Every structure is written in C-alpha cells, then in structure tokens.
Amino acid sequence: xxxxxxxxxxxxxxxxxxATAVRLGLMAVPLAFFALFFAYPVAAIxxxxxxxxxxxxxxxxxxxxxxxxxxxxxxxxxxxxxxSTALTLxxxxxxxxxxxxxxxxxxxxxxxxxxxxxVLPTVVVGAAFLALVGRGGLLDHLWGVRLDTSxxxxxxxxxxxxxxxxxRTVGGLWAQLDPRQxxxxxxxxxxxxxxxxxxxxxxxxxxxxxxxxxxxxxTFTSFGVVQILGGPTFSTLEVEIYRQTADFLDxxxxxxxxxxxxxAVLGLLALHAWTVRRRETALRLVDAxxxxxxxxxxxxxxxxxxxxxxxxxxxxxPLAVLVERSFAGxxxxxxxxxxxxxxxxxxxxxxxxxxxxALWNSLAYGVAATxxxxxxxxxxxxxxxxxxxxxxxxxxxxxxxxxxxxFDGLLMLPLGxxxxxxxxxxxxxxxEPPLDLRSSWWLVPLAQALVGVPFVIRTMLPxxxxxxxxxxxxxxxxxxxxxxxxxxxDLPMVRRALLIAAGFAFAxxxxxxxxxxxxxxxxxxxLPVAVTRLLGRAGEFxxxxxxxxxxxxxxxxxxxxxxxxxxxLQPRTGSAGGAPIDHSGEF
Amino acid sequence: MSTTSRITAAALAAAAGVTALAxxxxxxxxxxxxxxxxxxxxxxxxxxKSVLAAFEKESGYKxxxxxxxxxxxxxxxxxxxxxxxQGDVFFGxxxxxLSRGLNAGLFTPYKAKGxxxxxxxxxxxxxxxxxxxxDYGDICVNYDRAYFTQHKLAPPQTxxxxxxxxxxxxxxxxxxxxxxxxxxxxxxxIATHGGGGxxxxxxxxxKANGVEVVNSWEQxxxxxxxxxxxxxSKGDKPLVVSYASSPPAEVMGKKPAPKEAPTGVAxxxxxxxxxxGALLKGAKNEKGGKxxxxxxxxxxxxxxxxLQMFVNPARKDAKVPDLxxxxxxxxxxxxTLAPETITKNRDQWIKQWSSLVLK
Numbered sequence: 001x002x003x004x005x006x007x008x009x010x011x012x013x014x015x016x017x018x019a020t021a022v023r024l025g026l027m028a029v030p031l032a033f034f035a036l037f038f039a040y041p042v043a044a045i046x047x048x049x050x051x052x053x054x055x056x057x058x059x060x061x062x063x064x065x066x067x068x069x070x071x072x073x074x075x076x077x078x079x080x081x082x083x084s085t086a087l088t089l090x091x092x093x094x095x096x097x098x099x100x101x102x103x104x105x106x107x108x109x110x111x112x113x114x115x116x117x118x119v120l121p122t123v124v125v126g127a128a129f130l131a132l133v134g135r136g137g138l139l140d141h142l143w144g145v146r147l148d149t150s151x152x153x154x155x156x157x158x159x160x161x162x163x164x165x166x167x168r169t170v171g172g173l174w175a176q177l178d179p180r181q182x183x184x185x186x187x188x189x190x191x192x193x194x195x196x197x198x199x200x201x202x203x204x205x206x207x208x209x210x211x212x213x214x215x216x217x218x219t220f221t222s223f224g225v226v227q228i229l230g231g232p233t234f235s236t237l238e239v240e241i242y243r244q245t246a247d248f249l250d251x252x253x254x255x256x257x258x259x260x261x262x263x264a265v266l267g268l269l270a271l272h273a274w275t276v277r278r279r280e281t282a283l284r285l286v287d288a289x290x291x292x293x294x295x296x297x298x299x300x301x302x303x304x305x306x307x308x309x310x311x312x313x314x315x316x317x318p319l320a321v322l323v324e325r326s327f328a329g330x331x332x333x334x335x336x337x338x339x340x341x342x343x344x345x346x347x348x349x350x351x352x353x354x355x356x357x358a359l360w361n362s363l364a365y366g367v368a369a370t371x372x373x374x375x376x377x378x379x380x381x382x383x384x385x386x387x388x389x390x391x392x393x394x395x396x397x398x399x400x401x402x403x404x405x406x407f408d409g410l411l412m413l414p415l416g417x418x419x420x421x422x423x424x425x426x427x428x429x430x431x432e433p434p435l436d437l438r439s440s441w442w443l444v445p446l447a448q449a450l451v452g453v454p455f456v457i458r459t460m461l462p463x464x465x466x467x468x469x470x471x472x473x474x475x476x477x478x479x480x481x482x483x484x485x486x487x488x489x490d491l492p493m494v495r496r497a498l499l500i501a502a503g504f505a506f507a508x509x510x511x512x513x514x515x516x517x518x519x520x521x522x523x524x525x526x527l528p529v530a531v532t533r534l535l536g537r538a539g540e541f542x543x544x545x546x547x548x549x550x551x552x553x554x555x556x557x558x559x560x561x562x563x564x565x566x567x568x569l570q571p572r573t574g575s576a577g578g579a580p581i582d583h584s585g586e587f
Numbered sequence: 588m589s590t591t592s593r594i595t596a597a598a599l600a601a602a603a604g605v606t607a608l609a610x611x612x613x614x615x616x617x618x619x620x621x622x623x624x625x626x627x628x629x630x631x632x633x634x635x636k637s638v639l640a641a642f643e644k645e646s647g648y649k650x651x652x653x654x655x656x657x658x659x660x661x662x663x664x665x666x667x668x669x670x671x672x673q674g675d676v677f678f679g680x681x682x683x684x685l686s687r688g689l690n691a692g693l694f695t696p697y698k699a700k701g702x703x704x705x706x707x708x709x710x711x712x713x714x715x716x717x718x719x720x721x722d723y724g725d726i727c728v729n730y731d732r733a734y735f736t737q738h739k740l741a742p743p744q745t746x747x748x749x750x751x752x753x754x755x756x757x758x759x760x761x762x763x764x765x766x767x768x769x770x771x772x773x774x775x776x777i778a779t780h781g782g783g784g785x786x787x788x789x790x791x792x793x794k795a796n797g798v799e800v801v802n803s804w805e806q807x808x809x810x811x812x813x814x815x816x817x818x819x820s821k822g823d824k825p826l827v828v829s830y831a832s833s834p835p836a837e838v839m840g841k842k843p844a845p846k847e848a849p850t851g852v853a854x855x856x857x858x859x860x861x862x863x864g865a866l867l868k869g870a871k872n873e874k875g876g877k878x879x880x881x882x883x884x885x886x887x888x889x890x891x892x893x894l895q896m897f898v899n900p901a902r903k904d905a906k907v908p909d910l911x912x913x914x915x916x917x918x919x920x921x922x923t924l925a926p927e928t929i930t931k932n933r934d935q936w937i938k939q940w941s942s943l944v945l946k
Contacts, residue, residue: 048667130806130809130810134810140821149801227765227802228802230802231800231801231802232762232764232765232801232802245663246656246657246659246663249666330841340840424664424667427667427668428668431668431671431673432671438653438668439651439673439674529630533630535809536631538808538815538829538830538836538837538897539816539836539838539839540815540816540837540840540841541839541840542836543809543815543816
C-alpha cells in the first residue's frame with residue numbers, strides 16, 4: 001500500500017519530463033522524414049540558384065521583383081486565388097448547410113461523390129472541362145458557349161476541385177452544432193437572421209476561415225488547371241517556377257520565385273493553424289446524425305434542389321462528359337477503347353508499358369505511399385496530441401508547445417511548394433549511395449507520401465485530441481508504458497480515423513500527379529502519367545483510351561471514398577463520454 | 588543538444604531503413620553493377636519489349652530506362668546531375684537543345700557503329716562525335732482535308748501562304764514558351780524570315796491574319812483542330828501546328844484502312860528536329876553504354892522506332908513501316924537552324940515572341 005503510493009508519486013513527478021521526452025521521440029521520425037525528403041532537397045535547389053561560386057546573389061530579388069512580367073504573374077496569382085476562393089465559398093456554403101442539416105435519400109453517396117474531384121489529377125479534370133466548355137464541347141454544341149482559355153474556365157475548375165473542402169470542413173462542424181441554441185435565441189425574441197448571425201455564424205466562423213484559407217492555398221499554387229485550361233496569357237507563380245526551372249533552367253529566378261511562394265504559403269499556413277485552433281475551442285457539439293432532418297417548407301426544398309442542381313452541373317456534368325467520351329467509339333457507343341486498353345497489355349504494342357499496367361503501378365505505389373504516410377502522419381499526430389495548448393504557471397505558452405505548433409505547420413508545407421522544385425531538389429541531393437533514390441522504385445511513394453501526410457495529420461489530430469487525456473493518465477498511473485497506453489486507450493478510439501486517413505492518403509496518392517511526373521522514375525508510369533502520355537499523341541484511339549483510363553481512375557477513387565463514407569457511418573464504440581467530435585476528412 | 592542528436596540519429600536510422608527498402612524494390616539503384624546499363628531519356632521514349640530483350644540477350648546487359656519529363660526537362664535534369672549522372676546513355680537531346688548539352692560538357696565522345704549509314708545532314712557533331720543522330724521528325728502545319736475540300740480551297744503549303752486572306756483565322760499554334768512544337772514552328776519562321784527584324788515582322792502579319800495561340804499541343808490538336816478524330820471533328824480550326832507524322836497516327840487502329848489520311852501536311856512549313864543519343868560523361872558502365880549506343884543505331888532498333896515514337900529513323904537503310912510510307916509525307920526541304928544559333932538566342936526569341944504575339 002505504502003509502496004504503491006510512492007510509486008504513484010514518483011510517476012507524477014517524472015510525468016512532465018517523461019511526456020516531453022516521449023513527444024520529442026515521436027517527433028523524431030516525422031522530422032527526419034521531412035528534413036530528408038523535403039527540406040534538404042528544396043534548400044539545395046534554391047541554394048544552387050542563389051549561390052554562385054560561394055557568393056550569395058541576393059541582388060536577384062531586386063531584379064526579379066522589378067520585372068513587370070513577374071509582377072503581372074504575382075498579381076494574377078493573388079487575384080485568381082481570391083476570386084476562386086470567393087466563388088467556391090459562394091457556391092459551396094449552401095451545399096455545406098444542405099449536407100449538414102437536411103436528410104435526403106442518397107445523401108451519403110452524394111457526399112462521397114462531391115469529394116471525388118478533389119482527388120482527381122488535373123490532367124483528367126482538364127480533359128473533362130475541355131470536353132465540356134471547350135471548342136466543340138457540350139456547351140458549345142448546345143448554346144455556343146466556349147469558356148476555354150478564359151479565366152472563367154480556371155475559376156470554375158477551381159470550384160470543381162475545392163467544393164468538397166468547404167462542404168466537409170464547414171458542413172462537418174455545422175452538422176454538430178446544436179440547433180437548439182439557435183432555437184433558444186429565437187424563443188427569446190431574435191429574428192431568424194439575427195439568431196443565425198449571433199449564434200451560428202460566430203460558431204462557424206473559424207471553420208469557414210479554415211476552409212477558405214485551404215481553398216486559397218490550393219488555388220494560389222494552382223498549376224495544372226492554369227496550364228491546361230488557361231490561355232497563354234495566364235500564369236501563376238507555380239507555373240512560372242516550373243517554366244523557369246524546367247524550360248529555361250534559370251535557377252536563380254526560379255529560386256527567388258520559390259522563396260516568394262514559400263513566404264506566402266507559410267503565412268497562409270500560420271493563419272490556418274490559428275483558425276483551426278480557434279475552431280477547436282469549446283463549442284457545444286452534438287451527434288451529427290441527430291441534427292439533420294427532412295426539409296420542410298418550399299424554401300428548404302428549393303435550397304435542397306438548388307444545391308443538387310449546382311452539384312449536377314458543376315461537379316457531375318464534367319465527369320459525365322468524360323465517361324461519355326470514353327464510350328464514344330468510332331462506330332458509335334461501345335467498349336472499344338476499354339477493350340484496346342486490355343489487349344495492349346498482351347501485345348508487343350506501341351506502348352512499352354500497357355495502359356492497364358499503369359493501374360497496377362498506381363495501386364502498388366498507392367499502397368506503399370499510404371503505409372509511409374500513415375506511419376509518418378500517425379507519429380506526428382500522436383506527438384501533436386500531447387501538445388494541447390496549455391499555459392505554463394507564468395501564463396505563457398510553453399516552449400515545447402510552441403515548437404510542436406510550428407512542427408504542425410511544417411508538415412503542411414509540402415502542399416504549397418512547387419513539385420518541380422522538390423523534384424529537381426531530389427535530383428541533386430538524393431544522388432549518392434546509400435541514398436541514390438533517383439531511380440529507385442521508392443521515390444514515387446515517398447514523394448506521394450509527402451503530400452499524403454498532411455491529410456493523415458488533419459484527419460487523426462482532432463480525433464486523438466478528443467480522447468480524454470484523463471484516460472491516458474489513469475492508464476499511466478496504473479503502470480502502463482506509453483506504448484501500452486497508446487495501444488489500450490488511443491488505438492481503439494482512433495482505429496476508425498486511421499482507416500479514414502488511410503483511404504484519403506490512398507486516394508490522394510492515386511491522383512497525385514505533380515510530384516510523380518517530375519521525379520525520375522523507372523519504367524512504371526501511374527494512371528495519371530499514362531493518361532498524360534496518351535493525350536500527348538495524335539489519333540482517335542489514344543484520345544479514347546485516355547478517356548477510358550481517366551474513367552477507370554475516377555471509379556477507383558470514388559470507390560475508395562465511398563468505402564470511407566461507410567466507415568464514417570459505422571456507430572462509434574468506446575466513446576469516452578461527452579459529444580463525439582468528428583473532424584475526420586476535413587481541413 | 589539531446590534533441591539534435593536524437594534527430595540526427597533518427598534521420599540516419601530512417602535513411603538506413605529507406606535504403607534497405609530501396610534494395611527490395613524492383614530495379615534497385617545499383618547502376619555500378621556492370622551487368623546493367625541505364626538509359627536516361629524523356630517521356631516519349633518507347634521501344635518494343637522484344638527489341639530490348641533481343642539486345643539484353645545478345646549483349647548480356649540488362650537495360651534500365653529512366654524517363655525524366657519532356658525533352659527539355661530531361662536535358663536540364665541531365666545538366667543538373669552531370670557530376671553524378673543518373674545513367675550511362677542519354678537518348679533524346681534534339682537540335683534545339685543540343686548546344687546547351689554540349690556547352691555543359693555532358694557527353695563523352697564515341698563513334699557509334701553504323702554511323703556510316705546515317706545521312707551527313709543529320710550529323711551535326713560529325714567531327715567530335717560527342718552525340719550520335721538517332722532519329723528525326725518534322726514540325727509542320729497540318730490541315731484538315733475535309734474542310735478544304737468542302738470549301739473548295741487549296742490548303743496552304745508555305746509560311747507565306749499562311750498570311751493570305753483566304754486562310755484568315757484558320758490556324759491554331761502553340762505557345763513557344765510552354766510547348767516544343769510551338770517553339771519549333773517559331774524557329775521555322777526565323778529560319779525562313781531571318782533572325783533580325785524579319786521574323787517579328789512575319790508574326791505581326793500572322794497575328795493580323797488571326798493566328799490563335801494556345802498553351803499546349805494537346806489543346807491545339809485534340810480540342811481546336813477540326814481534323815483530329817479525338818476532337819470528334821468538332822474543333823473550329825482546320826490548320827494546326829503539329830508533326831509530319833500526325834497523319835499516319837490519325838489512321839492507326841482504323842478498320843478498314845482508309846485510302847488516305849484525313850489530314851495532310853503543308854510541306855513548306857516544316858522545321859526539322861533531329862534527336863541524338865550520347866554516352867554520358869562519368870557513366871558507371873561505359874562499356875555497356877557504348878554497346879547500347881551501338882544498338883540504338885542498329886537496323887533492329889531503328890526499324891522499331893517509327894511506330895513506337897512516331898519519328899523517322901536516322902539510318903537511310905532502315906525500312907519504314909507501311910503506315911508511314913502510305914499515309915505520311917516525306918519532307919524534302921525542311922527549315923533548320925544551327926544549334927549554336929538556337930542556344931544563343933532561344934530565351935530572348937521566346938521573350939520577344941511572347942510580348943509580340945501574346946500581348
């Protein structure tokens with residue numbers, strides 16, 4: 001008895017120091033991964049551009065920033081990102097409301113469907129949009145409307161891509177806000193709008209801001225959409241970095257532009273982290289399944305049908321056109337393009353790698369990338385969980401907590417840095433044994449994991465944080481090792497989130513294009529790469545096969561996301577009391 | 588201090604782990620292995636499996652192919668990694684980028700076997716033998732036969748024809764800054780109208796005659812060109828800057844085989860691109876590299892190329908497939924420019940072109 005008490009006391013005394021050690025230990029692997037496969041290559045290529053024979057060429061900043069062409073690019077980058085974000089919010093916020101508050105048949109299927117564009121590669125989306133809004137596209141055919149090479153095509157494609165970001169981030173929270181709070185305000189005499197403005201809006205604000213910042217980040221660094229759909233007069237910073245690096249080999253200019261983009265992305269991520277923290281402040285949340293009901297009254301039905309119409313036109317139609325073209329063979333509709341895809345696999349055909357083999361490559365890369373992303377992202381999330389914003393005795397945020405916050409943002413950085421920069425960086429850094437990865441099979445999954453890790457962290461973190469830390473402490477007091485605590489307390493609760501994170505990382509890896517296409521790789525193209533190659537050749541069959549492969553890719557992605565929806569819907573077990581907060585799959 | 592060392596230790600552990608994993612992957616990064624020879628190329632590189640297998644059987648080397656983006660990107664990657672090359676042989680540096688590669692000192696001279704069968708006008712480095720010509724292709728204006736028959740109009744044949752009023756608003760081309768066919772077409776106009784004020788003048792007139800510029804070949808050809816089957820003939824431009832080999836590609840897979848290709852080539856608008864292969868300086872398997880380079884110039888490989896990459900073989904004795912002879916057009920007098928001239932002026936020409944045509 002006495003012995004046991006002293007044991008408890010010792011555990012308590014050792015607690016903080018030990019927790020810090022555990023945290024740092026958990027951080028080590030993700031940090032090493034990040035340093036080796038991101039920070040070092042990027043720093044090396046930027047350094048190569050700015051350092052000429054040991055002399056730092058900082059004068060390049062003035063020269064590049066004084067160039068009116070560069071200023072034009074900067075202005076356009078900002079302008080189109082702001083416009084895309086505003087348009088996305090305008091279109092998607094009603095959608096977020098509909099998904100949060102209304103119950104209607106097929107809702108879960110639709111919720112998964114709107115997320116499909118987010119994980120599709122831009123080549124596929126570009127082809128779909130051109131088939132819809134381009135010359136001779138569907139709109140042209142019907143009404144003579146052509147939007148390609150206009151800024152409208154870019155903005156619409158950005159809405160298409162990012163609709164799900166808003167619906168999931170804002171809608172996810174909205175569904176868990178207790179509607180009774182707003183009702184209470186109305187009972188107390190507030191009008192419908194006033195009640196919404198005073199009660200719901202402040203609660204939603206941080207989520208809206210977080211979603212807007214993410215959309216802004218994705219559109220600020222837009223590459224494929226601008227390249228494929230925009231006319232030659234449109235160029236974003238990301239496109240310009242690519243051009244200066246890959247076409248002109250003007251590394252100094254590329255380095256300056258990279259640093260400008262870097263600074264902007266860091267700023268955005270810092271803002272985002274701040275809004276996310278605000279979002280996680282205590283709100284009265286309820287189970288999402290209890291807040292949704294069937295729409296009532298003409299206004300609500302109109303809103304529902306309006307949202308469905310928007311989704312049909314903006315999200316489903318481009319993809320439907322893609323599918324239509326994949327079936328439109330030379331002799332009417334049929335499976336001819338699909339058949340040639342599989343027959344090419346056996347014959348000694350024009351493609352050294354049969355298009356269908358690309359599917360297997362994609363799946364293999366996807367599985368490997370998911371494993372890496374889960375390991376790195378999971379460890380990082382575990383480290384970050386133990387950094388609840390807690391003030392020290394002097395009222396200041398402890399150093400370790402601040403360090404960990406920075407670490408959180410750090411792992412988001414790959415989302416905002418040009419893939420060509422990372423790719424060229426890989427080339428000049430990871431080139432010596434034992435780390436000559438330039439032609440290794442693992443290079444592709446490693447690069448894809450870099451993009452998958454932020455999704456894993458974002459999915460796992462809120463769920464891990466929702467685990468009552470007293471449970472962990474209790475387990476620790478009872479003598480469990482940190483590993484046992486994790487296995488017995490955390491794992492059962494996060495298993496679902498882990499599966500969702502895996503699905504997201506997998507889908508992102510399947511669609512990942514930027515990094516995959518820029519890094520040297522053995523003769524194993526992924527689906528998006530094969531689609532690009534097919535689109536790059538003349539002839540009806542190459543185009544038709546590209547459409548067929550895109551359709552296959554789309555179906556696989558949709559399948560992965562649908563499976564996720566099913567996992568999401570399973571009743572949660574072992575919830576540690578209180579309201580189940582579910583941010584999984586959100587930003 | 589403890590944090591730093593912990594991170595260092597973890598980084599080393601991760602590095603070791605990753606390397607161990609890399610070893611399990613297919614085609615491990617072991618190019619020092621004298622049994623393997625590595626070919627570095629661009630995304631368009633293709634060869635029949637059976638042809639590569641024949642070389643592997645004959646020589647005893649295993650061939651590994653690394654593709655590094657489009658042609659320009661692949662060359663730039665080779666330049667960036669020249670102190671520690673990715674492989675032994677580089678395939679696919681063309682005359683528009685040749686000087687950039689030569690100036691960077693990328694290649695080891697080697698006179699490949701079979702060079703005697705290559706016409707002299709393709710041998711741009713014939714004294715030093717740093718590079719070996721392997722194939723060529725022409726960038727030309729393609730036209731939609733149906734459109735011109737329907738409108739009882741003769742298709743244009745030369746650069747000057749494109750300025751004529753009857754072809755106003757019919758041509759779509761690619762952005763020189765982002766697309767290599769676009770750049771080649773611009774170089775063609777420079778070769779015919781002169782590098783001084785001549786070509787800008789030509790482009791001013793071409794712009795006045797309604798030339799349209801898009802970013803990529805895919806967009807120009809698949810979406811805008813009315814003659815491409817991919818666009819279901821819904822495109823609105825009957826003239827497009829593409830390849831002389833595009834008409835055969837349009838016929839491929841068609842059953843029954845049509846009498847002629849649905850598209851034709853304006854033979855007086857062509858710019859010739861010659862692609863070279865070379866031994867990379869610092870190659871780990873130089874002997875194997877030489878054998879591979881020799882192989883790329885054999886009739887076996889050369890005759891496999893046309894249907895794999897839609898280019899013409901460099902060897903004059905290589906047999907070209909029926910598809911090419913039947914539906915393709917041989918270009919007698921293509922325009923061309925000295926590689927040094929291109930390298931010296933390239934960036935400035937593109938800049939000048941952009942401000943002239945795009946603004």
